[in-house]
Amino acid sequence: MTDKLNKEDIKNLLPHREPMLLIDELINIKKLKSATAIVNVKKDSFFVQGHFPGEPVMPGVLIVEAFGQAAAALTAAGIDKSTYENKLVFLMTVDKARFRSPVIPDCKLELNIEAIRSHGRVWKYQGEAFVDGNKMADAQWAATIVDRKK
Numbered sequence: 478m479t480d481k482l483n484k485e486d487i488k489n490l491l492p493h494r495e496p497m498l499l500i501d502e503l504i505n506i507k508k509l510k511s512a513t514a515i516v517n518v519k520k521d522s523f524f525v526q527g528h529f530p531g532e533p534v535m536p537g538v539l540i541v542e543a544f545g546q547a548a549a550a551l552t553a554a555g556i557d558k559s560t561y562e563n564k565l566v567f568l569m570t571v572d573k574a575r576f577r578s579p580v581i582p583d584c585k586l587e588l589n590i591e592a593i594r595s596h597g598r599v600w601k602y603q604g605e606a607f608v609d610g611n612k613m614a615d616a617q618w619a620a621t622i623v624d625r626k627k
Contacts, residue, residue: 480504480505480506481504481505482504482506482550483502484498484501484502486554487500487503487546487550491550491566496523497542498546499516499539499542499543499546500514500515500516500543500547500550501515502514503515503547503550503554506554508555509552509555509556509592509595510591510592511551511589511590511591511592512551513587513588514543514546514550514588515585515586515588516543516585516586517585518535518581518582518583518585518586519583520533520583522535524536525582533582534581535581535586537576537614540576540580540586540588540606540613540614541568541571541574541616541618543586543588543606544588544602544604544616544618545568545618545620547588547590548566548590548600548602548604549566549620551592552566552620553566563624563625564622565622566620566621566623567621568619568620569599569619569621570618571616571617571618572618572619573615573616573617574614574615574616575614576613576614577612577613577614577615578611578612578613580606584608585608586607586608586613587606587607588604588605588607589604589605589607590602590603590604591604593617598621598622598623599620599621600621600622601618601619602617602619602620603616603618604616604618
């Protein structure tokens, strides 16, 4: 396994597509343990026009979504492909989410995520989001792997 995934690699692991595929890279991968996701928050990101006009901010729910996508990519990259084929990862819970500073377009958001534990198809994670070394948000969440409807 590589310690880095680019956007195309991530597309091969996740069903998400533009504009909802938020993560651009997954780096520093430690198989089924931890990774850092890179989200390039751009001035033309889909949410900028409406959230908020004149003073755009990345919505907190999208930061949580990016945490979830990073965790799904970390897990999918680490488990046997046959186990993950025809599966989807669904967010189950979000706990202790804190948003400390607004994430403003034209930045690189770094999401440091860690798998805390797994039990069957349920995984628990935690993560911290940073811009230029400043903590912007943190959360814990759980997700489950389910069969894709045909």
